[in-house]
Amino acid sequence: MITHCNEKYLEIIGLQKKEDIIGFNMVTTVKDGNMKKAVDAVLSRKTGHFEGEYHTAVSGITVAIKGHFSPNISDDGKFLGGIGIFEDISGRKKAEEAFRLDESRLETLLKLNQITNKSLKEIADFVQEEAVRLTQSKMGYLAFLNEEGSVLTIYSWSRNVMIDCNVDEKKFDYLLESTGLWGESVRQKRPLIINDYTASNPLKKGYPHGHIKMKRYMSVPILDGDKVVGVAGVGNKSSDYDQADVRQLTLLMEGMWQIIEQKKVGDTLRRYAGELAQVNRQLYKANLELSAANEELKSLDRMKDEFLSNVSHEFKTPLTSIQGYSQLISDGTLGAVNGQQKKAVDTVIRNSERLRKLVDSLLYISRAQAGSLTYSFSDVSIVSVIENSIQDLALQAEKKDITIKKDVAEDLPVIWADRDKLVDVMVNLLDNAIKFTPQRGSVEISALVEEDQLHIRVSDSGIGIPEDKLPNLFGRFYQVDSSIRRRYGGTGLGLYICKMIVEDHKGKIWAESEEGKGSTFHVLLPLKKA
């Protein structure tokens, strides 16, 4: 029987006055088995201990306490009673519980982090069950807010809700504006605790038929920085929800959201990497096809070059005999020819000469392209090159009553060049000058030393070249217009070949012209360094 107690003891077991406990029979009235054992120990003259939840019938509350009992024995060995010392351990118990829940939450988040390849729904389901467990609740749900912040979509119900809730048609989307109490923590952007759910509240809209009855309720907004992105709600904990529950649920949701965001980034990256890999594969394939096509083109190109070169050679042999015999006929060497016959055979000679020039040009180009165009350089006197070229074209000029004027100093220095190819250049330029100049027009060729270069000019008083055509003149197969080809023939290869040869001599070639007045072609060739 309790005979004495202090104020603190009254406080611990929830009593106001000592009278309420003095006289309490510890032996017969204590119901709690463990407490009874501790008391019994004292009765057997031993010490007794109790630690844990203790429900006291006197005040009706449950308290977490730690108690030490010792027997009180007189000097002569008589049992006088016992002394009990109690300690309120509810604070410690709470701290321990919070610590345990913290650890448990961290474990949950760790597990969540390890879940890869799971959908948002699967993550939400998992977190939902953990939220219920961590807050010692019976039910819960998780909802996300749409981008505009107007619609809440329930993503996950805890298992208990699924089992116990008999609402026929579960709704998933709710307009935030018109949702009842459970939309409040989203609207107010803060946690909400209602420990007495049965009390009336203007926001409560009543649940649909078959819904779980709610006793206690708590919800927290899910935040992404400052923005509310959803809400987590739990209900029916056996004791009141408090700030520790708010903390657990908030931290769990924060962790979940971070993982979802990381996952989104990860998924996007993975998708991106996948697409990139596919593009790479396609590129690789396209590349293979391209190089195959390229190889084919190259081989076709080689075949074309070979063909061109072969055909050109095949042309030259018969041409030589056509030209040779025609010349013999024209000369009268093979017997007398009358005027008409001579005219005819001279036409053959003229045209076969055109054919020869064409074949020569084609051969030139095909060799250049095949890389087999060879030069044989030596000391060359430009005076003799010019002399030779004029000779080659004397007949042609004479036919059009054109005299080729020459303004070349006799003592020009020799240059390092391929003589035959320079003759080709000069013949080409003079040939054009004569071709594009009318009867009795003038053609002039001059050469002089300018600094360390030799400057050669071929001028005519011919039809000239429009200014806008000048830049293209040296292109392959280029002719100023189609009427030129019809009127003067030619292939558009001459100037292209000239440029190739001049540049292979490290020189320059260009043209100046005035339409209707005439043209001047310039060639610069480097002089031999002393």
Ligand code: ADP
């Ligand atoms: P081709 O004379 O065989 O057509 P070229 O490459 O030698 O080829 O000349 C290209 C074009 O440049 C000629 O078709 C002609 O239109 C123009 N051209 C070249 N030289 C002259 C010139 N002296 N006067 C006028 N036009 C010219």
